[in-house]
Amino acid sequence: MDQMSFGDSEYASKRKRTRREVFLAEMEQVIPWTILLNLIEPVYPKAGNGRRPYPLKVMLKIHLMQNWFGLSDPAMEEALYEIASMRQFASLSLTKPIPDETTILNFRRLLETYELGAEILARVNGYLSRKGLMLKRGTMVDATIIAAPSSTKNAGGERDPEMHQTKKGNEWFFGMKAHIGVDVDSGLVHTVTTTAANEADVNEAEYLLHGKESVVYADAGYTGADKHSSRRGLDWQIARRRSSVKAMPEGRQKRAIEKAEKRKASIRARVEHPFRVVKRQFGYVKVRFKGLAKNTAQILTLFALSNLWMARKRLLAMTGELRPKVA
Template identity: 35%
Template sequence: MHRSSGQLGFGDGFLDPGLGRNQRLDAIDAAIDWEPLDRLVRVLYSAGEGRPSYRPLTMVKALLLQQWYGLSDVRLEEVLSDTLSYRRFVGLSLEDGTPDHSTISRFRTALCRHELDTALFEEVLGQLEAKGMVLKEGTLLDATLVSAQARRPGREAGMGGKSSHDPDADWTRKNGRSHFGYKAHVAVDQGSGVIRQAILTPAKTSESEVADDLVCGDEQAVYADKAYEHKERRARLKAAGIKDRVMHRNHRYQAALPYWQQRRNALIAPIRAAVERVFGTLKRSYGYERVGYVGLKRNATQFRLLCIAFNLKKAAKLSA
């Protein structure tokens, strides 16, 4: 059994110190204190999972690499075997073995079972807040559709038909097109771009249903498009002393918005639109057009890992 100690092995002493360095990974590694994350996941040693073959923190860092580079479990196993910079980042010496794809999968499942993905997300966010990287001037709310891993139910099932392979995935319509899968909801810090809240739901869940869970409570303002408009929500924001920057929408029997509401929407729109850059990065750079797994809980774990990876990369950039 191979167990990574996080220490250099005998063979590492013969390497040029600059060999296999990756400046981006080095910057991310230096952006936070990893010890609190190590303590969080160390409980897996005594959580009835059996003693892991590799340090839990090594496995967490491996899962983060997977998000940044859009790797499957099999491909992650391969690159950890032959890429020195990746081995340095996760804490594997030249003499250490490499976790195989089944070990990687089991560890992710253990994180999900013990809800440690949520704890890791909150720990990283807390460190960024302590460093002053979360400005709290405003929170930008938005959601994006992500396709299911499972095949769409056949035409005979019709819109709304369930998949026997992934019963948690569901249907919705947007811009006249039908979508089958999930919806990723985020709250993004205005100015820094750090993700402060992340929730995954079936695609049919409306933005308004989860909006209150995305409001952090300590921001100066909340920016959102018209899908988030709700009379009671506006009242709650006002009562909390949070500026209401939710766009207005036409209501039934209303021919057009009053001019002042149109003008207000026009002022809010470009500020709120900054959240779309986050989704652009997740989809184009991290390949998050489609979820990686089956079932809401497993895919929610993937989404939180993705957001942790995003925030760490953002932290390295803000530190620089």
């Protein structure tokens, strides 16, 4: 039996649980560990003549915590030393070596090199579908801007060439866009694409469909998507532009249209929930890396994790696990 450090022993004896501890305890239960480990294991370094690699599950847990708490590689290393609950989640102890920032970086790059972000999302969604949590009868589509540093005060003296500027309302933004297709019934993300921020939302609409839906809900930014779609017989519920409805003469027809628009908006509102989880719960409001590829890898993982977070109560109910009390 491994000897516990004084800090770990002191942590184990405390009675109250923090919100972070409750969060990690819940995610420990709902993440399909075997599925994800089987995905990564074939490309994970094997023990050889050099330094023995950390167990794959340890590194995967560290990688997930990086995404949940918005930590850089150096900050993640420090957190493992300083925060006992994170150390415990990763099955680490201060009595043994803690993965350093280079080891943490190399694991992230491994996932990027083999482009496993998309497969992580696919396998999580397959797991949720088998649990009956993703029905795929309809899709909601939407996009959000992820800001990127606009400063040129860097080694290259230039902004990221793969990020672009766009105007939304009366404000200008520089960065990229995350486009998502969301299951109407569950509110879970089934498809993710990314582009520079200046790409029109309507151009990505076709790529956000999984092919089995019968109806698509979208805001006015997707006007015309139905005309450009290769799918026939698909019911496109696209919001009318407010100005066009407002300009209509008062009467029965306008009231009927306003009622229909209100219904579409009430259904479409659920598409915002994954964005809220990623941006508010996980704190992802600005790109961390340069270029679309690396940021796309992280975004795919974040939406896979947001699906598990949003479905956690139903998943915990299936396992009979009671939600831990928060301090």
